[in-house]
Amino acid sequence: MTAPLLQVKNLTIDYIGDSTDFRAVDDVSFDVARGEVFGLAGESGCGKSTIAFAISRLHKPPALIRSGRILLEGRDVLDLNPAQLRDFRWREVAMVFQSAMNSLNPVLRVQEQFYDVLRTHQKMNRAQARERTAEMLRLVDIPPDRMKDYPHQFSGGMRQRIVIAICLALNPKIVVMDEPTTALDVVVQREILQRINELRRTFGFSVLFITHDLGLMVQFCDRIGIMLAGKLVEQNTAENIYGAPQHDYTRKLWASFPSLHGEPVMEKVSI
């Protein structure tokens, strides 16, 4: 058995308030294996994004990590100093979130946004960066000659694919995706997840995946953790979480999505 890529151990996170603190994540533990897609599901406000931000070391006040550890290849990401953090972001962990497509800088050509990441983190020269940019755009089905275009010249789905390509450009070990396709229509969502899955098979990165779409969740994930009010109440393979839920809340979650119920269990291979 090889050690898991990511280990979240007894993670507890509060939001510090003027008078009281709010416990958003309560003693949560889970592992993500190399190349695995692990999903976090649960109702709005249960703490999914708070965990995603902490793993990416993007949490900031009022969020306070009270206790626990987040180990990537055995190294605690909570102990990284600012210099180590610069290396950690993009190269070890990349994050794609719901509005990521709007995080592209509107006044910079797409190629400049790739170059920024590639040249800062990998000290590539311009020619190498251009080559890598073309390669990454091809991987997400964007013609490389469009690298000279500005973000507004692309559709929302294309912009999100560009963000994903930038995220993958430095070969991260894990990609944290917090509702990466929620803002897009269903067909585009599926296309993007399909492409991510193919890339995952090629490059071997892991994914922490968060979405409100439980159908997508079951299709895309190897294992799923169910959260309720800051606690991880159940984790299992996607098949078992869907087909043989153990916790009452998991059963309720499926029941609240009638489109999933009564339909044949979805083929995982379809994504």
Ligand SMILES: Nc1ncnc2c1ncn2[C@@H]1O[C@H](COP(=O)(O)OP(=O)(O)OP(=O)(O)O)[C@@H](O)[C@H]1O
């Ligand atoms: N900056 C903040 N200050 C105070 N409380 C916060 C802050 N951000 C989040 N919270 C609270 O922490 C809890 C967890 O929030 P979080 O965003 O992690 O939930 P989530 O599971 O991602 O929800 P959603 O599915 O709606 O995205 C919520 O109750 C939320 O109100």
Ligand SMILES: [Mg+2]
């Ligand atoms: Mg969230």
